[in-house]
Amino acid sequence: MAHPSYPLRTPRLLLRPVSLDDLDDVHAWQRRPDVVRWMLGAEPRTREESRASVAAMAGEDALRAEGDCLTLAAVSGALVVGAVELVWRSRADRTAELGYVFHPDHGGRGLATEAAAAVLDWGFGEFGLHRVTARCHAGNEPSARLATRLGFRREAWHVRSYRFRGEWADQFVFAVLAEEWRAGRDALVGFRRASPRR
Structure with a gap:
């Protein structure tokens, strides 16, 4: 089993496992059409749907397999202004996939970059x-820009490769x-590892 020493700290953020007490904050972005528009099959969530989502995320506190x-x-x-996830894809190849979602009201300040960078720092x-x-x-420009800011290179443009809201869509x-x-x-602009707190 592997997980960071909680909490991870950055200059402006604290990163920790999701808690059931986070329901109000998580629902605040999950109910917004402008947030879920890029999520596969997702529609704005009711409070009860967000409750189920938060319960599922609360169990994702370590990489066990x-x-x-x-x-x-x-x-x-x-x-709670957003969430960052790391999915363990292969033990043999030592690969993972990064995901992120942030409340738009807290955008434009580099917080998503800061949070994702901290998770990547632990992962690598x-x-x-x-x-x-x-x-x-391919239409999700903010997500593509964030990946580029983090130092990712675009390796592929999969043309009409998956069904998205009833239509064929491109994926980066x-x-x-x-x-x-x-x-x-x-x-990285705005990212410096926080000094340990005494």
């Missing part, structure tokens, strides 16, 4: 990953290797 998802709440002040460092990928709908595939991450992470 291939296919497991580590989901961390990104906390700014007293609010303590967990020993070799490669991390990220995927998004991004990736970054451990050595690329180590070489480029300190150049």
Whole structure:
């Protein structure tokens, strides 16, 4: 079993497992059409649907086996402003996939970059990953920009490769290797590892 030493701290955020007490904050973005529009098959969620989602995420606190998802709440002040996930794709190939969702009201400040960078730092460092990928709908420009800011390269443009809301859609595939991450992470705008708190 592998997980970060909780909480992960960045200059402006605290990253920790999702809790059932996070329902109000998570529902605040899950109910928004502009957030779920890029999620496969997702519609704005009712409070009860968000409750089930939060309960599922609360169990994603460690990577125990291939296919497991580590989901961390990104906390700014007293609010959960987003979540970052790392899905363990292959033990043999030491690969994982990065995902993220943030409340738009907290966008434009680099918080998503900061949170994702901290999770990647743990994944490539303590967990020993070799490669991390990220995927998004080709029309999801904010997600593509975030992957690029994090140092991912776009490796593929899959044309009309999957069904999305009843239509064929294009998908971008991004990736970054451990050595690329180590070489480029300190150049990330707004990301500096927080000093340990005493």
